[in-house]
Amino acid sequence: MDFALAADWFNLLSRWFHITVGITWIGTSFYFMSLDYSLKAKRPGEAGADGVAWEVHGGGFYHVQKYLVAPDNLPPDLLWHKWAAYLTWVSGFTLLVAQYYLNARGFLIDPTVADIQPWQAIALSLGSIVAGWLAYDALCKSPLAARPALLAVVVFVMVVGAAWGFGQVFSGRGAFIHVGVFVGTIMAANVFLVIIPNQRIVVGDLIAGRKPDPKYGKIGKTRSTHNNYLTLPVLLMMVSNHYPMLTSHPHGWLIVAFILVMGALVQHTLNRHEAGDEWQSYGWAVPVAAFALVCTIFITSQRPKLDVSAAGQVSEARALELSAKHCATCHARRPTHPGFTEPPKGIALETTADLRRHAAAIAQQAVQSKAMPLGNETRMSDPERAELGAYLAALR
Numbered sequence: 563m564d565f566a567l568a569a570d571w572f573n574l575l576s577r578w579f580h581i582t583v584g585i586t587w588i589g590t591s592f593y594f595m596s597l598d599y600s601l602k603a604k605r606p607g608e609a610g611a612d613g614v615a616w617e618v619h620g621g622g623f624y625h626v627q628k629y630l631v632a633p634d635n636l637p638p639d640l641l642w643h644k645w646a647a648y649l650t651w652v653s654g655f656t657l658l659v660a661q662y663y664l665n666a667r668g669f670l671i672d673p674t675v676a677d678i679q680p681w682q683a684i685a686l687s688l689g690s691i692v693a694g695w696l697a698y699d700a701l702c703k704s705p706l707a708a709r710p711a712l713l714a715v716v717v718f719v720m721v722v723g724a725a726w727g728f729g730q731v732f733s734g735r736g737a738f739i740h741v742g743v744f745v746g747t748i749m750a751a752n753v754f755l756v757i758i759p760n761q762r763i764v765v766g767d768l769i770a771g772r773k774p775d776p777k778y779g780k781i782g783k784t785r786s787t788h789n790n791y792l793t794l795p796v797l798l799m800m801v802s803n804h805y806p807m808l809t810s811h812p813h814g815w816l817i818v819a820f821i822l823v824m825g826a827l828v829q830h831t832l833n834r835h836e837a838g839d840e841w842q843s844y845g846w847a848v849p850v851a852a853f854a855l856v857c858t859i860f861i862t863s864q865r866p867k868l869d870v871s872a873a874g875q876v877s878e879a880r881a882l883e884l885s886a887k888h889c890a891t892c893h894a895r896r897p898t899h900p901g902f903t904e905p906p907k908g909i910a911l912e913t914t915a916d917l918r919r920h921a922a923a924i925a926q927q928a929v930q931s932k933a934m935p936l937g938n939e940t941r942m943s944d945p946e947r948a949e950l951g952a953y954l955a956a957l958r
Contacts, residue, residue, distance in 0.1 A: 567903050573660045580653035587646035588793055595790045599837035601628055636768045644758050651750035658743060662736060665901055668936035672733035686731055694744045695751045718822055721745060726815035733937050734809035741818055742799030745792050752785040794825030806931035807862045820858040827851035867930055870951030878914055881953040885911045888935050888942045921954045
């Protein structure tokens with residue numbers, strides 16, 4: 563088995579595992595947020611659980627109780643919801659290594675953005691991941707913690723600022739995926755370094771016969787809520803590399819800002835619905851989220867377009883020459899690029915018939931969005947893109 567095939571299998575299995583544990587983590591987060599909002603509070607002065615809910619699923623009935631601090635007697639078979647979060651981050655980081663670190667020149671670096679070496683790009687990546695968590699954790703431990711709305715705004719600005727910074731050093735794909743990694747690391751670290759340790763303190767107090775301090779539960783709840791509201795934006799960031807309309811835009815940080823707003827408002831709508839609030843109290847979030855979506859679509863439609871008409875008439879021979887130079891190293895029936903054993907997506911671009919068949923995709927990916935070649939490894943220039951675009955336009 564050659565290296566490229568082994569790398570493909572490693573990437574595929576890592577991605578499959580990442581999706582599986584990610585679904586588990588997100589599903590658990592959504593369920594417990596929904597459960598918290600649907601619990602019926604006990605009457606003042608009444609003993610027992612602080613919240614109770616009856617649920618039906620799969621033909622069975624479930625009686626769920628919640629204690630804000632802890633029950634008087636801790637059961638021996640306590641379930642800890644943590645491994646899905648840990649494994650999601652580990653598998654995600656494994657994918658980052660497999661896709662972006664091992665293929666840094668193709669996926670992480672764009673010499674037209676910053677002509678840096680792979681080791682420099684990887685160092686910046688690792689540094690940003692650590693710095694992001696340290697900055698977020700410091701904010702949550704600052705006086706801002708007493709003002710949740712202001713804290714949320716500051717965290718929003720921090721993430722958008724990080725998106726702008728990533729856009730100055732990484733390729734478009736690399737920048738967007740790093741926003742996802744940046745936020746995903748914060749979410750996983752919230753579980754690993756705050757939520758679970760705080761729960762262990764409470765359990766330890768109960769075992770020792772001490773009364774637990776409710777502040778640990780409150781802190782954990784705040785971090786869990788942050789995770790819940792960040793989930794939808796992170797999911798979109800993780801699939802963004804398939805959409806050059808996002809990743810190749812010169813103002814990607816602005817798109818990230820609107821994605822954060824959209825995702826948070828959709829999640830807020832779901833949460834308040836589960837809580838049984840009146841539509842009048844949260845319905846405003848839907849049109850605002852829709853407006854943010856319209857703004858995002860408008861921004862992507864306004865990206866600068868390459869004027870292909872200036873290239874004049876381009877011959878078939880010249881188009882094939884450009885394809886051989888910039889496309890066919892990967893998109894060949896037998897690729898010569900060391901990272902591929904087969905043409906990506908089964909698309910070969912070696913003949914006139916190939917160019918005709920995939921003309922629209924080539925125009926989008928290699929001419930207007932400049933998403934291809936990957937990382938612009940072959941340093942395809944704008945005049946060359948215009949020539950290829952002029953040839954493709956003449957085929958219509």
